Amino acid sequence: MNMNAPSFSSPFSSLFSRPAWIAIVVCGVILAALPLLNLAFGPEHPLHVSSYTVGLIGKFMCYAMAALALDLVWGYTGILSLGHGVFFALGGYMHGMYLMRAIGRDGVYQSDLPDFMVFLNWSEYPWYWWMTEHFWFAMLLVVLVPGLLAFVFGYFAFRSRIKGVYFSIITQAMTFAFMLLFFRNDTGFGGNNGFTDFKRILGFTITTPETKAVLYLVTLAALLGSLLLCRAIVTSRLGRVLQGVRDSESRLMFIGYNPLWFKLFVWTLSGVLCGIAGALYVPQVGIINPSEMSPANSIEMVIWAAVGGRGSLLGPIIGAFSVNGLKSWFTAAFPDLWLYALGLIFILVTLFMPQGILGVVQKLKKRIKDGETA
Template sequence: MSTLNLPLKPSLFSRPAWIGIVVCTVILGLLPILNLIFPAGHPLSISSYTIALIGKFMCYAMAALALDLVWGYTGILSLGHGVFFALGGYAHGMYLMRAIGHDGVYQSDLPDFMVFLNWKAYPWYWWMTEHFWFAMLLVVLVPGVLAFVFGYFAFRSRIKGVYFSIITQAMTFAFMLLFFRNDTGFGGNNGFTDFKRILGFTITAPSTKAVLYLVTLAFLLGSLLLCRAIVTSKLGRVLQGVRDSESRLMFIGYNPLWFKLFVWTLSAVLCGIAGALYVPQVGIINPSEMSPANSIEMVIWAAVGGRGSLLGPIIGAFTVNGLKSWFTAAFPDLWLYALGLIFILVTLFLPQGILGLIKKLKRQEKSDPSKEAA
């Protein structure tokens, strides 16, 4: 009888990995506290710019982690996760726009962009978005429902491989064109911006930014633990079976459709939450977040860090975006060439990414005969 070629006991994070996770969490958690306690110029002071930048990187890391769940462990390469990220951001962004109240330029009940475009009332799909809890519900439901419907028809039709990647890219491009239109109620080219309050607190206040940062850190850590629980369970072994040999999985009695649909929808929801956390920290959401290039960048983050490892995509997101921040300041016209070169070099020489390289070096160190003799 055929069996799944999977380990009987899935590997967990090693003890050094757990120590690294705890240390990084503590260090990241201390940064906003240092920003609040110490004034600018103090040796221990952390600038507000740094806090906002790292907060953005954590949102990207959460999106990369969500992508790794479907690509690294299930073998589904998505080039459209940018649309889920942006939809979560738009759902939260409309709440933030409505929280502006009469403090906009036109001092109207409607956001400034709607007044400018001669809207007379909110469209039906923005109903009740003045309530934070309802906006958060949309953050989860909108990407989740879209992913479920899209995934159901795609997976039921046995679309896979490069064909699935192409239609996900077409999906995000179609949504980008839709959101760029001025008559759809999404702000057109400019999107949503000029936020002033969140839950009654001034959004630009250092204390508010610190709370948003810490909430993002908590969600990133929670997402990591959730994904780890999934991939180390029996469900995770089935997902890896889908990745490694879907036909063999079907032969022994599993229906891959519902497993793929579950992990695809969960990944979209996590990506939407990452987008919702991104918007108040960056201060804007517009259709460019749905650009196919953004979705491809998510793939690069996962590949650079090491897909199929959970920690790798987080490392990749921080590494690539850190390089991007430096590169775009030093050589703004060359970043896209550098990004393409990074992806090519990683594909050719580091197929397992940064994390794979670290593991390889550790194995070589353990098997070094000179050290054993010493």
């Protein structure tokens, strides 16, 4: 599979079939029930779902939302990004600033400043922490900061008609540069350790099962909302133009369209969705640091989309759950071999499952249907 090929024939032409809608509803109900079962039943009850499982699935849903955002630009517009991790992490950092302010004087140094600032002899907050003690302002930053970075970066890249492998390389360079920047102690973002030890969110203790359940359900709602939004886009006239950009950008320009603004719109929206996913990820995991901007994390997002089936919306969600579920088991059983396993998975998918898991399902359904009509 040529990952940067200008033409991409997707078997997922209908979004979604009736069985797919039923599966989405059933999965949504099951996922929504997990935190409720955690709260309703004690650890000894057979219906009890552990807090660890709730937290793990919540994290997977954030990853699935990031993979969905990537599919919007890669699967439907043909823009392969190896730097979406920076949008994910920036959304997390913007929310993390509020969570650090919400600690108040409950830190180790009992100061109005976060512990890392006291340790580094900061006397006051830097200017870019202004208003971050307000939740609504932090949420505004969650949308604006990744969105602004995506818009500026995309404008200059697309205006210069950078595409294909060259675009992928500069996105990877972007996320690597941001990672190095955030590793510095003098940037005011916690340096190597980042943000952690969160205490409260909107006045509620962040570690209680009830708060975790609410965060989980908000994440599920955001994932389903993002799925519906992306479906509305790709099935609209705008979506057909985006697929025209993917399949033959020069032909699209010949008939009078300017691809710049279409690509810029979908690229910026994808960055915003990734930032929201990162903001939901941080309070559930309890930490955000520069390692989230590692180029390897962005490459993993590509693998999630490829494994599930890019250009399908549901595929990247399935891929995110599948790969990360396997990662959770593999890193516990064979911690030193996970990266080799991940590379092998991507090679096997590229060679034998170019349309991913959903592509295999579609082929099986077609064979069964052909057998019934024979």
